Amino acid sequence: MHEMGIVIKVVKTVEDFARNNGVTRIDTLVLQIGALSPVIPRYVESCYPMVVKNTRLEDTRLQIDVLPAMARCRACREVFDVLEHKSSCPVCHSGNPEMISGNEFMIKEIVAF
Numbered sequence: 001m002h003e004m005g006i007v008i009k010v011v012k013t014v015e016d017f018a019r020n021n022g023v024t025r026i027d028t029l030v031l032q033i034g035a036l037s038p039v040i041p042r043y044v045e046s047c048y049p050m051v052v053k054n055t056r057l058e059d060t061r062l063q064i065d066v067l068p069a070m071a072r073c074r075a076c077r078e079v080f081d082v083l084e085h086k087s088s089c090p091v092c093h094s095g096n097p098e099m100i101s102g103n104e105f106m107i108k109e110i111v112a113f
């Protein structure tokens, strides 16, 4: 489970941010994870309480926004969800679309009190 290391890094980043910006109490941490990202949201959720213990983020809420895996057809420019359509364009059925989103992993928002 590589999520643990990732969550540790995220928590460090948020703590640094909070320290540098004088944020003393954080209510919610919002992460954005793409549907094709190797990071699994439920693993992130399950190790989060352990990682934030005794940090500035203890008792914060974790919210994960999952972004759909979207692609644009190179032939007809249609934009579609690749997981739903198995990577082939629902309009002209050509394959090899250009990926637009789905691999993200980022800190979207830090909600302070």
Ligand SMILES: [Zn+2]
Residues within 6 Å of the ligand: 073, 074, 075, 076, 077, 078, 089, 090, 091, 092, 093, 094
């Ligand atoms: Zn197409």
